[in-house]
Amino acid sequence: MVACPTLETDRLVLRPFRDDDLADQFAMMDSPEVRAALRIPDGAGLPEAFNAMASVLGQWELRGTGHWALEEKDSGQFVGSAGLNRPERHNWPGVEVGWTLHPSQWGRGYATEAGAAAVRYGFEELGEERLFSCIVPDNHRSQAVARRLGFELIEERVISFFPDEPEAHGIWALDRNTADFSR
Ligand SMILES: CC(C)(COP(=O)(O)OP(=O)(O)OC[C@H]1O[C@@H](n2cnc3c(N)ncnc32)[C@H](O)[C@@H]1OP(=O)(O)O)[C@@H](O)C(=O)NCCC(=O)NCCS
Structure with missing residues (x-):
């Protein structure tokens, strides 16, 4: 039993990462588009993909927050x-x-669909009053997801997420009282 719950949306299952996701996680992290957007360093391989999955699952255990693996219901x-x-x-x-989606899955609305489920979980299950999204200014697709979910840009500042690239991030915020739960 892991702390990460399994949720369903119209087209997706949001579930805990499993060891057999490793090849798919690596393929996603290794795609040029995702590498560029997430500033994944050259040479990141299976060990880094495994560490990413383990860190995600560990955060669920330790903090009750984390990412889900997204599985397409139909396939x-x-x-x-x-x-x-x-x-x-x-x-x-x-x-x-x-x-984050594998580039072959961009343009189908999956990030917004999963993001809406995460927003709902953050407000309803975690009881947060405000949720955030940290997005670099050149990541227009991610900004569009945030906008569709109702997030607004509240500030731009350097955060320590990319220690080797001290670039400013946009800090986007969504308040519980303005969130649209109808998705
Ligand atoms: C950020 C990222 C997840 C956005 O992916 P995306 O596919 O653009 O976003 P969505 O899945 O919400 O899809 C939205 C698009 O699908 C279209 N779409 C097609 N069918 C749809 C449907 N049934 N429902 C909703 N939208 C649909 C929308 O019109 C929109 O198209 P547009 O881009 O032409 O406007 C993706 O670009 C990515 O993985 N980037 C690399 C990692 C990254 O940057 N992560 C964020 C770090 S801050």
Whole structure:
């Protein structure tokens, strides 16, 4: 029994990561598009993909937050990850909602669909009053997901998530009292 719950949306199952997701997780992290967007360093391989999955699952156990593996209901295929992130970073704004899809799955609305489930979980299950998303200014697709979910840009500042690249992140926020739960 892991702390990460399994949820369903119209087209997706949001479930805990499993060891046999490793090849799919690596393929996603190794795609040029995801590497560029997430500033994944050259040379990241299976060990880094495994560490990412283990860290996600460990955060569920330790903090009750984490990302889910996203599985397409129709095919059972792994399409990406999304969820709630509360890393140990001194200047992190709070509980962050985030999303990453394999590029072959972009343009289908899956990130927004999973993001909406994460938002609902953050407000209804975790009791957060405000959720955040940290997005670099050139990541327009991620900004579009945030906007569709109702997040607004509240500030831009350097956060310590990418210690080797001290670039400013946009801090996007969504308040419980303005969130649309109809999705
Ligand atoms: C950020 C990321 C997850 C966004 O993916 P995305 O596919 O653009 O976003 P969604 O899954 O919500 O899909 C939205 C698109 O699907 C379209 N769409 C098609 N069918 C749809 C449906 N049934 N429902 C909703 N939208 C649908 C929308 O019109 C929209 O198209 P557009 O991009 O032409 O406007 C993706 O670009 C990614 O993985 N990037 C790399 C990792 C990353 O940057 N993560 C975020 C770090 S802050």
